[in-house]
Amino acid sequence: MDQVKEIFLRKNRCMGCHSCELACAVAHSASKNMYEAMGEVPLPKNRVYVEAVSENLPIPVLCRHCEDAPCMHACIAGAIRRMEDHSLFTDADKCIGCWTCVMVCPYGVIGRHLDAQKAYRCDRCPDLEEPACVSACPTKALVYQSVTTFSKDKRRHAAEELSRGEGK
Amino acid sequence: MAGHLNHVVIGASAAGLSAACAILKTTPRARVRVVSEEKDAPYFRPMIPFIISGKKGSSDVKMVGQGPYVQEGFELFTNTRVTRVDAGQKRVITDSGQIVSYDRLLIASGGKPYLPPEIEGVDVEGVYALRTLSQARAAAKRSSNVTHAVMLGGGLLNLKAAFSLLEKGLEVTLVVYSPEILSQLMEPEDAVMIRNALEQAGLKIMTGCSARKIVDGSKGVCSVVLDDNREIACEMVFIGKGVRPCVDFLGDSGIEIDSGVVVDRYTKSSMNDIFAAGDVAVTFDPITGERIVTGLWTNAAEMGTCAGKNMAGCPTAYSGTFGVMNATQVAGLPFVSMGVVHPGNNEHEIHKNISDTSYRKLVFSKDGNYLLGLVMIGDIKNAGLYRFIMREQRNIRFLKEKIIGQSLTSADVMYG
Numbered sequence: 034m035d036q037v038k039e040i041f042l043r044k045n046r047c048m049g050c051h052s053c054e055l056a057c058a059v060a061h062s063a064s065k066n067m068y069e070a071m072g073e074v075p076l077p078k079n080r081v082y083v084e085a086v087s088e089n090l091p092i093p094v095l096c097r098h099c100e101d102a103p104c105m106h107a108c109i110a111g112a113i114r115r116m117e118d119h120s121l122f123t124d125a126d127k128c129i130g131c132w133t134c135v136m137v138c139p140y141g142v143i144g145r146h147l148d149a150q151k152a153y154r155c156d157r158c159p160d161l162e163e164p165a166c167v168s169a170c171p172t173k174a175l176v177y178q179s180v181t182t183f184s185k186d187k188r189r190h191a192a193e194e195l196s197r198g199e200g201k
Numbered sequence: 202m203a204g205h206l207n208h209v210v211i212g213a214s215a216a217g218l219s220a221a222c223a224i225l226k227t228t229p230r231a232r233v234r235v236v237s238e239e240k241d242a243p244y245f246r247p248m249i250p251f252i253i254s255g256k257k258g259s260s261d262v263k264m265v266g267q268g269p270y271v272q273e274g275f276e277l278f279t280n281t282r283v284t285r286v287d288a289g290q291k292r293v294i295t296d297s298g299q300i301v302s303y304d305r306l307l308i309a310s311g312g313k314p315y316l317p318p319e320i321e322g323v324d325v326e327g328v329y330a331l332r333t334l335s336q337a338r339a340a341a342k343r344s345s346n347v348t349h350a351v352m353l354g355g356g357l358l359n360l361k362a363a364f365s366l367l368e369k370g371l372e373v374t375l376v377v378y379s380p381e382i383l384s385q386l387m388e389p390e391d392a393v394m395i396r397n398a399l400e401q402a403g404l405k406i407m408t409g410c411s412a413r414k415i416v417d418g419s420k421g422v423c424s425v426v427l428d429d430n431r432e433i434a435c436e437m438v439f440i441g442k443g444v445r446p447c448v449d450f451l452g453d454s455g456i457e458i459d460s461g462v463v464v465d466r467y468t469k470s471s472m473n474d475i476f477a478a479g480d481v482a483v484t485f486d487p488i489t490g491e492r493i494v495t496g497l498w499t500n501a502a503e504m505g506t507c508a509g510k511n512m513a514g515c516p517t518a519y520s521g522t523f524g525v526m527n528a529t530q531v532a533g534l535p536f537v538s539m540g541v542v543h544p545g546n547n548e549h550e551i552h553k554n555i556s557d558t559s560y561r562k563l564v565f566s567k568d569g570n571y572l573l574g575l576v577m578i579g580d581i582k583n584a585g586l587y588r589f590i591m592r593e594q595r596n597i598r599f600l601k602e603k604i605i606g607q608s609l610t611s612a613d614v615m616y617g
């Protein structure tokens with residue numbers, strides 16, 4: 034089976050530099066260029082958000098493209114659908130801006146274009162080799178991998194930590 | 202053998218189609234027949250105000266193939282009404298006398314608008330209790346040739362319909378019995394901001410009065426008479442006084458009814474192999490545990506999915522829903538209202554944040570450790586996060602400062 038890639042977070046690597054947010058906004062601008070993007074109306078919006086649990090624990094959050102996605106089932110307009118690569122897609126033409134998806138998303142990662150009255154979210158940058166946030170992350174806190182690769186890496190990492198006596 | 206079970210679903214809307222999709226996803230070889238009284242193919246019911254405004258056509262709002270409704274393989278019978286359920290023989294009877302047997306039956310017949318018996322003339326031409334696409338088309342047609350509509354009831358449905366008429370250039374008057382609009386979703390002082398926005402957008406609002414009579418003229422409705430005998434000239438009337446579960450065909454079925462079809466945590470009714478979901482079902486509030494009947498698409502879809510899994514032999518508990526759980530945008534103002542929104546005097550701890558552009562009311566338990574409800578107007582950021590902690594009944598003692606200070610993020614909830 035073709036391995037679908039997802040964006041994963043390696044929690045303790047994020048330094049809170051917000052590079053992912055900037056890269057995301059630029060990737061979703063009309064010009065795709067940072068300097069021009071800053072002058073665009075409406076201002077391009079990022080879909081990844083670096084939130085802070087505390088000052089020294091920044092965490093980037095973004096759409097998980099959930100398996101049993103509450104937003105997709107809740108949408109009263111049929112505007113949210115699952116794409117072939119398993120990502121969720123909000124169809125701006127169908128979206129009526131009722132914000133039902135915002136109300137049911139437990140991660141708070143669905144954005145709102147207030148003027149256009151349209152919801153938006155991470156689309157994993159379908160036109161890029163790798164999502165812009167991942168490419169921009171200097172510490173590789175965000176990685177773009179298949180579930181199996183990611184969990185293999187994670188297990189290997191845990192094993193290494195254990196053998197070094199660093200495991201919890 | 203479950204793969205070959207014969208499923209019948211009554212109602213082809215949020216609950217019915219969600220169930221049909223879930224059944225086929227779980228057991229692809231099952232037989233699923235969905236029966237609908239309506240002539241139209243299934244559509245997104247909450248979208249019908251856009252039919253009135255003309256922003257969408259009937260084909261823009263169809264369900265099959267859209268959103269999560271992409272599962273293929275169920276058989277759809279439109280324009281077919283189930284008149285009786287014979288639970289003993291495990292079969293349903295339709296209006297054309299057809300007998301349809303089932304192994305598992307889902308009742309997803311939804312709700313019907315409530316028409317208050319004290320209003321005279323509800324059957325006059327030009328009076329609508331908006332629920333179906335065909336009614337919306339009829340209302341759209343009439344609204345193109347008239348100048349004034351009166352809306353009876355100050356709920357969300359009427360506000361949406363009112364806006365679709367305002368957009369078409371009609372004069373619209375909202376007649377509300379309660380002291381304030383949206384009384385089911387918030388307290389009067391919560392609604393002030395929305396009311397102001399509605400009035401600025403051109404809606405006329407009359408509170409504290411109700412209609413007594415709808416007067417028939419030569420071309421249908423010509424006016425509405427209020428209880429204080431004031432008369433408002435109009436050519437259209439919309440009645441938005443809530444919905445009641447559609448259970449008229451279940452009279453002799455033996456299924457337990459308490460306003461709607463009573464179900465257990467696995468969406469099963471009192472009879473074996475009969476399930477119910479959506480507006481027709483009696484569900485429960487996860488916080489209070491109280492029996493409730495909801496009128497929510499979101500709930501119908503979720504409960505329908507759950508019922509479908511149960512019918513297909515994959516036991517799935519339904520976690521209930523808040524009776525109030527609405528999000529929308531009216532007159533340019535987004536708002537969310539959910540959970541306990543009418544707090545009692547000394548039973549809750551209440552926090553409000555009010556600015557020029559936003560209003561937020563948080564309702565906590567008396568001991569302050571649980572979030573039970575909220576109203577957010579203007580700024581609805583992270584509403585889903587609050588819903589999550591409410592539904593999970595998280596003790597939020599350590600998050601409370603952030604909740605009140607509006608700085609809570611999903612990082613706090615998931616990793617904090």
Ligand SMILES: Cc1cc2nc3c(=O)[nH]c(=O)nc-3n(C[C@H](O)[C@H](O)[C@H](O)COP(=O)(O)OP(=O)(O)OC[C@H]3O[C@@H](n4cnc5c(N)ncnc54)[C@H](O)[C@@H]3O)c2cc1C
Nearest residue numbers: 212214215216238247283310311312479480496497498501
């Ligand atoms: C204008 C409008 C706006 C709304 N906006 C929102 C919103 O923003 N958010 C939200 O959450 N909800 C909204 N709702 C409510 C939402 O549409 C309902 O909660 C939802 O449709 C319920 O789904 P259901 O599947 O339970 O039943 P229904 O949608 O009521 O469907 C039941 C179907 O069963 C059919 N049926 C009934 N009896 C029989 C029978 N005996 N035989 C065969 N067929 C039968 C009916 O004709 C109907 O087609 C709105 C509703 C309206 C009318």
